[in-house]
Amino acid sequence: MTTEQMQDLAGTRLAPYIQISAYLIGKSREGGGNMFRHQLDTMAILIDYGYIDSVLLKASLVHDILEDIPEFNHNILLSMDFESHDVYKLVMEVSRRHGESKPEFLTRIRESGSPSAKILKVADRISNMISLGFVNNLEFVERYINETEKYLLPLAAEVDHNMNRELSDLVSSRRKYLQDFRDIGSREPAAGR
Numbered sequence: 375m376t377t378e379q380m381q382d383l384a385g386t387r388l389a390p391y392i393q394i395s396a397y398l399i400g401k402s403r404e405g406g407g408n409m410f411r412h413q414l415d416t417m418a419i420l421i422d423y424g425y426i427d428s429v430l431l432k433a434s435l436v437h438d439i440l441e442d443i444p445e446f447n448h449n450i451l452l453s454m455d456f457e458s459h460d461v462y463k464l465v466m467e468v469s470r471r472h473g474e475s476k477p478e479f480l481t482r483i484r485e486s487g488s489p490s491a492k493i494l495k496v497a498d499r500i501s502n503m504i505s506l507g508f509v510n511n512l513e514f515v516e517r518y519i520n521e522t523e524k525y526l527l528p529l530a531a532e533v534d535h536n537m538n539r540e541l542s543d544l545v546s547s548r549r550k551y552l553q554d555f556r557d558i559g560s561r562e563p564a565a566g567r
Contacts, residue, residue: 386431388432390455394435394439394450394454395436398438404509423497423537429464430494436461440465468491493537495529500541503541519545526541
């Protein structure tokens with residue numbers, strides 16, 4: 375990170391958005407942990423790849439709030455600071471709409487999402503794929519890997535070569551985990567023999 379980028383990042387006030395994301399502390403995840411930490415992980419992934427846009431980082435901290443807490447008063451988000459409306463718009467862009475299937479949602483982001491929405495969705499999926507290594511529901515793991523290959527890898531290839539490489543590596547390692555888990559299960563002796 376350059377000195378100029380560090381100075382730009384130093385001027386970004388993230389604490390109010392971290393406070394909003396704390397509403398997600400009680401929301402568990404399939405891969406363990408909670409949604410609050412997932413928001414922070416997503417932001418860390420963006421910073422790791424050099425993204426320091428203040429609206430993008432703020433949105434990453436609250437990107438699941440509207441989906442996961444339907445009763446959340448969105449006016450709180452809209453009143454945070456001078457960028458609140460842009461943050462809200464980005465959060466809405468990466469949130470599933472009522473009645474929208476997951477394939478429709480991911481296709482919408484790929485076909486008509488803003489560059490920031492696409493980058494945020496890829497960082498979100500990287501975080502989710504890392505957590506997937508702790509999931510024991512094999513059907514969920516397989517479905518998630520397939521969805522990532524079909525919808526997110528093309529999106530990642532479009533927006534960031536390095537993020538695409540990490541996401542591709544995560545897909546490969548999770549496929550190997552899935553196969554190893556199945557191999558172990560097929561070698562265990564049947565009960566009662």
